Amino acid sequence: MLLLSLGYWLFTQAQAAAPAPAGSYPPGSANYCRAMPAFAVNQGFSQQSFYSTSDRQTVGLLLIDGSEQRQGATYQHPSWSMAGSLGPIQLDGGGNAYVAPVPTINVLSNIPEQQNTIYRVDGTTAEMAAYATVPAAQIPDATNPYGVLGLNYDCDTRSLYATSVAGSTRLAEVGQIVRIDASGATGRVVDQLSGVDAIGVAVWNGPEGKRLLYGKARTSEIWSIALDGRGDFQGEAQLEFTLAGLGPRGDDKARRIVIDSATQLTVYGIEFSYNLIAPSEKQQTAYTFVRESSSTPWTFEPPPPEEQ
Amino acid sequence: MSHLRIFLALAVLLAACGANPTPGSTPIPPTAPGVLAPITTPDPDAPVLAAIAEQNARSAAALALPVPILTLDDGLTDEQQEAQRLAVADPRFQRDLFDTQSGAPLRSEIFGIYPWRESDLTDSTAGCLNGPARCYRVEMYNYAYNAATLATVDVVGGAVLAVQYLPDTQPDIPNYLVRLAVEIAINSPEVIAAMGVQPEATDAMMPNAKTPLTRSRCERSQHLCVAPTFLAGTRGLWAIVDLTDFRLVGVRWTDMGDPSASQPVTEKSLQDEVITANYCDRTTPLDQAGWSLDYMLTSSDGLRISNVRFNDVPVLDDAKVVDWHVAYSESDGFGYSDAVGCPVFSQAAVVAARPPDISPIVVDGAEVGVSLRQDFWSPTWPAPCNYYYEQRFDFYSDGRFRVMVISHGRGCGNDGVYRPVIRMAWAGEQGRFSEWTGTTWQGWDQEGYVLKGFESRATDEGFMFQLETEHSGYFIEPAFGQFDDGGRGDNPYVFVTRAKPDGEEGGTDLPTIGPCCNTDYRQGPEKFIEPQPENLSDGAPLVFWYVPQIENDDTPGEEYCWAQSVVVDGVFRVNEYPCVAGPMFVPVTAAP
CATH class of the missing domain: 3.10.450 (Nuclear Transport Factor 2; Chain: A,)
Structure with missing residues (x-):
């Protein structure tokens, strides 16, 4: 019996450590299961509703109905402002939302020690509560007000990936990318990639299995690393492509990566210099990249010129 | 796991380099910064490179044309000339030749005329692919909008087949x-x-x-x-x-x-690198006009001066601008609380993009002091909701000095009130602070604040306060429009607190300490006073806080804390209407 158990344990460990099997997941984005929260449906919000963390008059999270019938309808649960200004938002298959604090313009409502806390908005009760904390590699100082900057939920492995630059300084890159087991009521950091400052992050299901794409915070490069069957990091990271020289600024960092299909993704680039500049008109540019197959590199697809 | 191998390899590498690595960290190698050229107002008498003068003349002549485009002249074939002629005459190609507001011509220049390439194929240019059309691509750059306009021209058919507009694009x-x-x-x-x-x-x-x-x-x-x-x-x-x-x-x-x-x-990478290496990472000494001090840029408290002495007598431990609060009165609770500081790795919302500037103060042709100033910009100023703040310290050789904060607009509206928060820690013990009552100097025996509105009492010389220490004594003269700098008066809140050891209560870099939109005394310094003001009568070192309240104005001819883009020689320049605030400090011994 003992031998049998040991054999089973070894088998499951080997399975988990193996790359996510090719073709076993729908190709493209691994965040396909996003579900509307039940509390919003119960309040009459339409399927065109969305969460926002960028409303200038509202601190925290806001639910906005984008339908023609209820355009402008908004809702904010009292708990949604408890963490101050927020940044990335991810939804899971149960209608729960994951958010993280990101200071905007100033740090008045964002407590420095809490910038590495990820919060979950319960899809049933709408209550927002701390869900997981990414341990900072170094105590943050006044030169870097940021912590978690990017989130992505993988519906296949029920993993939440978070990027954090907490504790990084100009001369030491101590950020990390972590995998959080998001299958339970509280999250647990189960794997990490250290020494990497990144912002945007996305899981891409490709022909060879899963890869985590992430945009670096110090350069305009987008890198990737393979994920195993559990969703843990595997092997060496590799450079995929760069935004350097593209767009109006030429040195954009990837704030968000959206997988459009199995062969196309859109990177939303912004200026990022580890400060709190926030021009009124969001200086964000969308960059589309395509590739023909998993063996060919991603190539930039320039937007068609505006014809007169 | 492979990360462990990477970490071990890095650790060995760093140890070999004599570094002190943090586990899981990637060290960033320091690089030598470059050099920024100073930006100076052109001297009309200074010699200009002949090539620049020639190009300026060509641009000016083009701007005077009905179709203000500087065309390519040299080395063109007949077909290229024809392609250029057809493109320039096409109304679609002429879309952005004039400023929509003023009607002023904008600097536009043909940069190239190239044979059409198959990679340029669109539905409109399909005729170029297999003849009989013979096509050229005409590329024009608009300096004002930093944009390119491209025309595909068939010189056989004599037609412009397509015109494309590319924002933020610079052709070869x-x-x-x-x-x-x-x-x-x-x-x-x-x-x-x-x-x-x-x-x-x-x-x-x-x-x-x-x-x-x-x-x-x-x-x-x-x-x-x-x-x-x-x-x-x-x-x-x-x-x-x-x-x-x-x-x-x-x-x-x-x-x-x-x-x-x-x-x-690039411009930005060079500016950020030079400013960070020379002014954020280290202090710089200044010794002029009898004054000696150190200065450096902070993460969120602007330009900080420290160890300030006049004729070797200590005056200030340090002085800086903690926050800029701007509130818009027509929108309740709308505004911003901005920190200013270093361009990268900082808590600044409005950042330094030029190094500090040191220049002599000249009155009637004579040098009477030295001025230290630092500018902070939002990326797209003077576009709406972007800001340009200036911090200035004027030191006079007679011992006076003035701490100034200046807004160059433009902000989000014409109903803005700026409230910058100045913090000054005085050097030395035996601090005494007193206020002019109209007849006498009344000492403060505990921490507190006061609003010095336009009706407030001052001595005949304009002094409202007096601050003394074991080293020196200064009268404090808030601005009410008397400094001949366009300022309309500060209407300031003044706070005095006890200095604390070990950088407490603002001795070190302070994050944003107050919200944007409080219209009363609650601008941040009160946090160090309430709920129980501390005693000041025992001669403790003092911190003086000064929060002017400056209302902006966009009324034509009356602009204040405002900025406006205008077209000058075909490109956009900025008309600035700065509002200057800040008190003058006059040595007690020098006062009349």
């Missing part, structure tokens, strides 16, 4: 601008200093390239910029040249064998 520049960029570079003092000798135009050359230029950008100014590059051994000197203003932006050496050298040196 023509050869005469390449030569002009190199000419500007080799005549710049910064290039000559870096090379040790004035280079020849032929010294500018990229390896394995037909051009002497390297790719660069001017992201902040949105100007047309290129970088003539001069090789010296394995190193290359990038000289960023602004072809909108015909000036050198700065220079920087790169190791041509270094893969990171593939990252272009």
